[in-house]
Amino acid sequence: MERNTIWVGTSWKMNKGPVASLVAAKELARMSFPVAIQPFVIPPFTSLKDVCDILSGGRVAVGAQNMHWEDDGPWTGEISPVMISECGAELVEIGHSERRIHFGETDWTVNLKVRSALRHGLRPLLCIGDTSDEYYHDVTNETLARQLKIALHGVSEEDLSRVLVAYEPVWAIGASGRAADATFVETTHDHLRKLLRNIAGSDSGSAVKLLYGGSVTQENAASYIALPNVDGVFVGRAAWNVDHFRALVEGVVA
Numbered sequence: 147m148e149r150n151t152i153w154v155g156t157s158w159k160m161n162k163g164p165v166a167s168l169v170a171a172k173e174l175a176r177m178s179f180p181v182a183i184q185p186f187v188i189p190p191f192t193s194l195k196d197v198c199d200i201l202s203g204g205r206v207a208v209g210a211q212n213m214h215w216e217d218d219g220p221w222t223g224e225i226s227p228v229m230i231s232e233c234g235a236e237l238v239e240i241g242h243s244e245r246r247i248h249f250g251e252t253d254w255t256v257n258l259k260v261r262s263a264l265r266h267g268l269r270p271l272l273c274i275g276d277t278s279d280e281y282y283h284d285v286t287n288e289t290l291a292r293q294l295k296i297a298l299h300g301v302s303e304e305d306l307s308r309v310l311v312a313y314e315p316v317w318a319i320g321a322s323g324r325a326a327d328a329t330f331v332e333t334t335h336d337h338l339r340k341l342l343r344n345i346a347g348s349d350s351g352s353a354v355k356l357l358y359g360g361s362v363t364q365e366n367a368a369s370y371i372a373l374p375n376v377d378g379v380f381v382g383r384a385a386w387n388v389d390h391f392r393a394l395v396e397g398v399v400a
């Protein structure tokens with residue numbers, strides 16, 4: 147994959163059961179995507195294997211929405227990296243703010259998960275983001291530095307180049323969110339890029355893909371992709387419909 151590949155993907159979150167996922171995956175399998183783009187979808191666990199099977203060998207990468215850090219054991223209700231790999235997924239989303247806020251995900255569990263995903267050959271899609279209070283009090287950079295440093299603690303330079311980082315301000319996510327200004331995103335991503343270079347050295351720190359997420363739409367996606375330190379977008383609502391997803395992808399390369 148080229149250094150300048152643009153990642154554009156969506157998590158279906160808690161939407162699309164097995165039947166709807168199957169329909170969506172079949173439509174995605176029939177679609178073509180511009181070569182500059184690496185599309186990805188992240189279905190719910192109940193359809194992960196089916197979606198992986200349908201999209202296997204094609205253009206669209208598939209991920210899981212979460213994972214436990216252990217391979218197996220008495221962890222009722224959890225899904226292990228071994229299971230995710232066996233389904234055929236390439237990516238795993240870790241540390242989304244909805245998991246941090248509602249399900250007790252901490253910086254430390256995020257770190258365990260990132261390292262475990264890498265050990266199992268999965269590509270972590272590490273989500274970090276500031277709350278509206280943190281943004282208001284101008285400690286966004288401090289919050290992101292803490293989340294990033296702890297999440298990547300103990301990750302080798304070589305492994306780091308396989309990590310995707312999504313900056314998703316909590317205040318930008320969902321129906322009540324407001325999309326971040328492109329200027330603010332560039333300043334913040336520039337800060338993240340410098341942090342990554344400090345953590346891992348210039349080459350590995352530069353290789354990490356930095357995605358923006360939070361109220362991304364067909365209308366604003368290209369404005370984020372145009373920024374020097376934005377390597378992709380991570381989309382929710384605006385890409386759950388597969389035709390809208392494809393239109394959004396086409397829009398960023400138009």
Ligand SMILES: O=C(CO)[C@H](O)COP(=O)(O)O
Nearest residue numbers: 157319320361380381382383
């Ligand atoms: O994770 C996200 C993208 O899948 C994120 O929460 C953004 O959601 P959106 O505001 O509905 O685009």
